[in-house]
Amino acid sequence: MLAFTLRRAVQAIGVMFAVGIIAFSMFRFAGDPVNQIVSIDTSAAEREAVRKSLGLDDPVPVQFVRYFGDAAQFKFGISYQFRQPVSTLLMERMPATLELAICATVFAMVFGILMGVYSALKRDTALAKLFQAVSLIGISLPTFLIGILLIYLFAVTLGWLPSFGRGEVVRLGWWTTGLLTLSGLKALIMPSITLGLFQMTLIMRLVRAEMLEVLRTDYIRFARARGLSTRAIHFGHALKNTLIPVITVAGLQFGSVIAFSIITETVFQWPGMGLLFVQAVQNVDIPIMAAYLLMVSLIFVTINLVVDILYTVVDPRLRSTVGRAT
Amino acid sequence: MTEPVLSVRNLQVEFASRRGTLRAIDDVSFDIAKGEVLGVVGESGAGKSVTGLSVIGLIDPPGRIAGGEIHLAGMRIDNLPPEEMRRIRGKRIGMIFQDPLTSLNPLYRVGDQIVETIRTHLNLSEQAARRRAIDLLAEVGIPAPEKRIDGYPHEFSGGMRQRVVIALAICAEPELIIADEPTTALDVSVQAQIISLIKRLGRDHGTAVMLVTHDMGVIAETSDRVAVMYAGRVAEIGPVQDVVRNPLHPYAKGLMGAIPTLAGEDKRLVQIPGSMPRLSAIPRGCSFNPRCAFAFDRCRVDRPEPLPRGAQSVACHLYDDVPAESAA
Numbered sequence: 001m002l003a004f005t006l007r008r009a010v011q012a013i014g015v016m017f018a019v020g021i022i023a024f025s026m027f028r029f030a031g032d033p034v035n036q037i038v039s040i041d042t043s044a045a046e047r048e049a050v051r052k053s054l055g056l057d058d059p060v061p062v063q064f065v066r067y068f069g070d071a072a073q074f075k076f077g078i079s080y081q082f083r084q085p086v087s088t089l090l091m092e093r094m095p096a097t098l099e100l101a102i103c104a105t106v107f108a109m110v111f112g113i114l115m116g117v118y119s120a121l122k123r124d125t126a127l128a129k130l131f132q133a134v135s136l137i138g139i140s141l142p143t144f145l146i147g148i149l150l151i152y153l154f155a156v157t158l159g160w161l162p163s164f165g166r167g168e169v170v171r172l173g174w175w176t177t178g179l180l181t182l183s184g185l186k187a188l189i190m191p192s193i194t195l196g197l198f199q200m201t202l203i204m205r206l207v208r209a210e211m212l213e214v215l216r217t218d219y220i221r222f223a224r225a226r227g228l229s230t231r232a233i234h235f236g237h238a239l240k241n242t243l244i245p246v247i248t249v250a251g252l253q254f255g256s257v258i259a260f261s262i263i264t265e266t267v268f269q270w271p272g273m274g275l276l277f278v279q280a281v282q283n284v285d286i287p288i289m290a291a292y293l294l295m296v297s298l299i300f301v302t303i304n305l306v307v308d309i310l311y312t313v314v315d316p317r318l319r320s321t322v323g324r325a326t
Numbered sequence: 327m328t329e330p331v332l333s334v335r336n337l338q339v340e341f342a343s344r345r346g347t348l349r350a351i352d353d354v355s356f357d358i359a360k361g362e363v364l365g366v367v368g369e370s371g372a373g374k375s376v377t378g379l380s381v382i383g384l385i386d387p388p389g390r391i392a393g394g395e396i397h398l399a400g401m402r403i404d405n406l407p408p409e410e411m412r413r414i415r416g417k418r419i420g421m422i423f424q425d426p427l428t429s430l431n432p433l434y435r436v437g438d439q440i441v442e443t444i445r446t447h448l449n450l451s452e453q454a455a456r457r458r459a460i461d462l463l464a465e466v467g468i469p470a471p472e473k474r475i476d477g478y479p480h481e482f483s484g485g486m487r488q489r490v491v492i493a494l495a496i497c498a499e500p501e502l503i504i505a506d507e508p509t510t511a512l513d514v515s516v517q518a519q520i521i522s523l524i525k526r527l528g529r530d531h532g533t534a535v536m537l538v539t540h541d542m543g544v545i546a547e548t549s550d551r552v553a554v555m556y557a558g559r560v561a562e563i564g565p566v567q568d569v570v571r572n573p574l575h576p577y578a579k580g581l582m583g584a585i586p587t588l589a590g591e592d593k594r595l596v597q598i599p600g601s602m603p604r605l606s607a608i609p610r611g612c613s614f615n616p617r618c619a620f621a622f623d624r625c626r627v628d629r630p631e632p633l634p635r636g637a638q639s640v641a642c643h644l645y646d647d648v649p650a651e652s653a654a
């Protein structure tokens with residue numbers, strides 16, 4: 001178990017190293033950073049001075065080692081556009097993105113599992129069929145369209161919810177949260193739904209399919225033959241067996257939720273990392289783009305690691321026999 | 327004779343399919359007394375398993391019990407509401423399925439599965455149920471049960487898992503155990519152990535056992551009586567020695583002729599020509615007539631009813647010399 005976790009952790013470091021190379025090479029291929037910083041009428045001598053102060057005249061390997069060493073300490077350089085350390089900017093924006101992503105995932109998991117279980121157990125009811133139809137919409141409609149439709153309905157027409165921003169936030173140390181104020185909570189609703197809808201429908205369809213599969217297995221038939229109550233069979237025996245693939249998908253999807261929050265954050269002008277990234281792209285602010293790339297991949301890799309460990313918690317067969325066939 | 331533990335009368339089970347209703351079980355009747363082992367044999371698709379499942383009330387749609395009655399110790403159980411039937415399952419009727427590898431939920435410790443079942447049916451505390459679970463595991467022959475109780479199913483071998491399944495089936499002291507091919511998925515050496523275990527448990531607890539199998543050897547070893555099923559009907563039923571030594575129905579004769587013996591000289595085993603009809607194409611008259619070497623005109627028109635002959639009962643026109651009208 002420990003060896004397994006360590007092996008996965010080493011792999012994760014390998015992945016981060018590869019991503020670091022890509023992030024670093026963005027600096028080399030996206031034009032001369034000095035041009036981005038200085039104004040047009042700067043003299044050649046001044047340009048040289050800036051280049052030297054940023055260490056851009058060193059050999060490439062030296063620059064890479066320095067970049068990687070800094071990145072490992074969460075120092076990503078200075079934003080060209082804001083003239084502030086990128087790590088400060090990211091830290092400011094991260095709580096907004098994480099709060100949104102967590103709310104969206106919780107929303108997706110809770111409703112996805114409930115609807116999935118319901119539509120598997122009561123397959124022929126009208127409500128189950130409605131869920132199936134709605135899930136098709138959720139899978140096929142693009143995120144920005146859902147966001148815009150929600151804004152049109154609840155913010156413009158009904159005026160119940162704010163159409164943009166985070167509302168009032170409370171500062172807890174370096175973390176800012178919108179969960180403690182009414183306006184913050186109200187502002188969370190629509191972005192969370194927009195961001196989580198795709199995940200919700202995915203989880204719902206997955207739970208439904210898995211549940212139907214599990215209900216056909218011998219151990220469920222045997223559980224019925226033992227006279228267990230329907231509730232114990234459905235929610236104890238069947239649901240737990242359904243959860244293994246759900247954990248995988250939900251875990252991987254949490255990464256995508258953070259990555260795809262770019263769109264939702266743009267639609268709702270949500271002051272998170274995604275919005276920062278979009279602005280950085282518009283301004284060719286490479287330090288931010290590179291740092292965002294590293295952050296998102298770090299989150300992805302961490303989640304994968306957690307998912308791998310979670311499997312062994314749910315499925316005892318993996319505890320003793322990892323890597324071996326049972 | 328006292329009241330039988332299980333009494334099945336004229337049971338009919340039908341499956342609705344796109345091509346009309348298929349009758350999987352047609353007019354099956356039998357009794358099992360306290361402490362008795364009834365073997366049910368037949369080819370695949372003869373309706374053995376469906377009979378077992380309908381007794382325990384686990385026929386899934388589109389299948390349904392279309393007629394007849396099932397009595398458990400005098401109480402009619404085939405028409406009980408689902409919740410009452412659930413309380414009988416596991417408590418008064420235990421069931422053992424064919425494949426021990428898939429019968430247990432892989433994510434729960436075997437002890438938890440046993441305790442859960444015990445506490446569903448008996449009013450016991452967690453600790454008392456656990457003690458009982460350990461006793462049960464010991465009784466079905468699992469070594470070091472107080473340790474193994476916390477094991478997961480994948481840590482048990484096939485034979486050991488079938489023992490756990492049996493422990494689960496008997497954990498509430500049922501009056502009847504339905505064992506549906508309990509040894510088919512096991513090694514030959516383990517088969518014998520499991521068979522003697524089922525036999526011993528039936529004897530010790532006075533439990534009636536319905537043993538479904540296609541293995542005549544298993545039946546001959548364990549059963550008191552045997553029912554030979556063919557195409558959803560009981561062809562012959564009687565005490566096991568009589569049916570094995572002196573089968574009456576041509577199909578039963580064919581089955582017994584197909585058992586290899588160690589003592590036998592280099593004789594070819596007798597084969598029954600052809601195969602069992604599909605449910606959608608059961609022939610008129612006796613369903614066995616196209617494969618029967620003794621078939622005559624009447625067999626192709628009239629369906630034979632089971633008639634007693636000595637201790638046996640046989641559904642075959644060859645034995646119509648006894649008053650035929652009485653059963654018509």
